[in-house]
Amino acid sequence: KQEVTQIPAALSVPEGENLVLNCSFTDSAIYNLQWFRQDPGKGLTSLLLIQSSQREQTSGRLNASLDKSSGRSTLYIAASQPGDSATYLCAVRPGSGGYQKVTFGIGTKLQVIP
């Protein structure tokens, strides 16, 4: 059974700081890993998706890396802004055939202080 852990559970940083969010998973046989953002009371916004064959993906100030063998992914946010405040979720999709159950972490709640 896949388990996804996100550390830290909460993070507060001053504006402008670079930061790293961590995601670890127990089963390395994954199809892909996806990072989402969730604002309070809102739905999911997909940030980055990394296929199992990839090592990293970048979008603007965001960079996500994947180390399948060690069961880890990091989301790097450069020059953080107050608008980045949200909960960041990591989701892992298994690589086993047609089984599609995505396992989510509980998230890291980020607060960027102006």
Next chain:
Amino acid sequence: GAVVSQHPSWVICKSGTSVKIECRSLDFQATTMFWYRQFPKQSLMLMATSNEGSKATYEQGVEKDKFLINHASLTLSTLTVTSAHPEDSSFYICSARRWGANTDTQYFGPGTRLTVL
């Protein structure tokens, strides 16, 4: 990119009533859709897998008679919470699988917040 919509985005209902939530893939056909539920301060948990034209597959612990899923077309799946109770209050999110020769991706809807009074 592909878009998945949900309707309504939020709903408040009285205990004992039924509520239907729609999930639509707007620009692609999805033979498989998924329904997730998120309780406060918990992660999203898969409730069921919805397959077009066949019965849904429910995860362990999810009551199929309470959470009715219908996937009648390639672009629409519905989740009906029957005889809703306050403990059913949650955030419900669907996703749709888009796959073909060069793609196999799940796209998530914006979610529906259900509050049962």
